Amino acid sequence: MAKVKGPTPQSQDFSQWYLDTIQLAELADYAPVRGTIVVRPYGYALWENIQRVLDGMFKETGHQNAYFPLFIPLSFLQKEAEHVEGFSPELAVVTHAGGEELEEPLAVRPTSETIIGYMWSRWIRSWRDLPQLLNQWNNVVRWEMRTRPFLRTSEFLWQEGHTAHATREEAEDETARMLGVYLKFAREYAALPVIPGKKTEREKFAGAVYTTTIEGMMKDGRALQSATSHFLGQNFARAFEITFQDKDLQEKYVWTTSWGLSWRIIGGIIMTHGDDQGLVLPPKLAPIQVVIVPIYKAESKERVLSAAKTLESELAAAGLRVFTDDRDQYTPGYKFHDWELRGVPYRVELGPRDVEANAAVIKSRIGEKETVALGELKDLLPAQLEAFHEALLSRALTYRKARTRVVDDYEAFKEAVAEGFALAYHCGDPACEKAIQEETKATARVIPLEFPKHGVLQDDEALRETGEGVCIRCGRPAAYGRRVVFARAY
């Protein structure tokens, strides 16, 4: 037994566990500039899988990718009142270039509504130019005061979708449709049981009419906003004069939406599924789904490695992302720990005894070892990975439900948000929300809603209930006609 190389236990210090795990699993490392990170190959492979899946879903819903510039004239950000107020404090601004002071400072984009709005004002003339259904994969910069890898970094990677429509109905429909895409991605690929719904006025996007969101619960009971889809109304259309001539010959402002998902979702995956051994990755996104660890002595090395390579080819042919760890300098035990730390869903151990018996030992990242005939693996493992996904999703949902409490008095509310989610009535007054935050550190995370047309449904009966009540804090009549999810958030 040698020294233990592993993350700080979750129970001891969850935040430290998170930071340790990212470093030890080689997902990312700190970069020289405060708040910036380097995404290492293993972490980037995870991001690429996220990109590939989501990009396919965007294309299926009719969107096209484009690319808008990193630099935006500072004046653009100032055209929409709420937008400028929301983003000014965290803007990075370029004042010098080419050895000279610039005539107009350039904002490094914190998001692209403004520059896209500007371009649309030039491109859109007729109702025939609508809808515009665009997406871009890029980086944005927001100079946050406190940073944390993946969750809040000075620069981050994401996708931002932007659409423009002829009617309000169409734009609102788009907003709900894309929330549905994110919800599907979260549940069916990332195994994250998230709660869909609307943000309160206080928590909405700066410049939106309203913001929809999916909110997840991390293993420490805190909430993570995992993606957002905004209905922007005509706010940006008016700011940038984006108009079109409609069928009825009238000149009208377009209706726009925007929606985004960032690498923060990686943080969500880590903190939802991980354990004291390290990462646990959902199989559909895992860079490596199955790792083969060959076990041999000098005399059996050739036989075992040959069998491992044959198996690798078979599994790859069956569509699995498989890797054979034939590093000679490490013992099998070391490799077991190493791949568990990296969250690989399934491991196949292949030694002389197994090769002799035409079998292998398999072990799920969250289960026990079992012996299986070699020939069965290519059919068995894909089914096992599917089951693994379901196990992660249901485990996380069970956990969230256990840490969610329906509360009707403020003391119970305080206890609930110290541990997880509180479902409570609220008056809807932003000042009251602020007071709650000051008194409990909790904020309104989401008003649970469903949009059945787009598959946006709750996974917990308690989130579906409607009703009238009085505000948990001030006792005034409640808004929204249902309970709101409150929690401490990342």
Place this chain on the structure above:
RNA sequence: CGGGGCGUAGCGCAGUCCGGCAGCGCGCCUGCUUUGGGGGCAGGAUGUCGCAGGUUCAAAUCCUGCCGCCCCGACCA
């Protein structure tokens, strides 16, 4: 911006009080051996002691100034 802490090998740290050969663990390199849950033995490499100045025969250590990072708070789609 307020409060606290830390800068010494790739990483984690001791040494600083009381000035006197630059250390420990892990990792890394070489060889032999080992390999079914983080092996063993032997040998080896690696330092602008955050930066600048000062005191001294002598500074990681004392003095002065500066810089950076981390944590807590404020801030934050």
